[in-house]
Amino acid sequence: MNATQGKFPDESPDPGRWLDDHGDYLFKYAVFRLRDNTAAEDAVQETFLAALKAYKQFEGRGSGRTWLVGILKHKIVDHFRRAGREAPLGEESDEGPEHREFFERSDQWQGHWNNDYAPNEWHATPAELIERSDFWKVFNECLSPLPQRTACAFTLREVDGLKSEEICEILSIKVNNLLVMLHHARLHLRNCLELNWFRREE
């Protein structure tokens, strides 16, 4: 078995070793969701500190990494809760690009897809995409231009599968805000993936 995936030994905790084995993994996990390096570093540090305190309860059951990720998830949610309380979303907040140009037409079909932006068939299934490591890279890059909170809301919903109501509570936003954010994120991401992944694959 791979040492980094293994169980913690039954002896006293060795946080330096945890940091070496899981530090990068936890950081990437956090940065993908928080989209902020400093916040992700803090979340990783808090995770290790909490792990140190809770080590007795862990007692080497299951994989050390899974245990640490479980703690990290709580730390990430804590961060969003704090940020949501400190900077509540105003009325005219930035929910992301509306991409009106996708539906601009000069003929009688104004409000329908513009041919340049209209969706095309994707020749791929989720099962195939899961196998492609570079797909995630494009996915992540496509989320970058979105406002941070919109990208975070989208990740909580579509990657982590949290319920809409949970996300509203965590981010301190109203459900209408969330629906607009998710819509804008989807519109943007779908188009970006089509341009930068699916058309290149053909």
Next chain:
Amino acid sequence: MALKLYDKLKHSIRYRLLRTLPGCQQTVETISQSMERSLSLEERIKLKLHLWICAWCQWYLEHLKIIRETARAKADDAPDYIAGPSLSDEARERIRRRLTNQN
């Protein structure tokens, strides 16, 4: 002959529906909402009819489902696939010091 008539009829129904139903811009918003809440009966009927005549919006819906299914299947091993930044040396040392002090 009958086939031609049928085609004409189909074309005219399609045209009328496209003129009267909400456009694609509004429909993609409804599609996104359908993934968050249950739609009203009226919304559902309009969406079904629109999808019946619009391949673009059919694809749009399918793509959103592909994105969701792919993203959720990979939720936990995502970090290994992202070539993004690793923990910086400076942050690593800071965390190490913090952990040693606690120990």
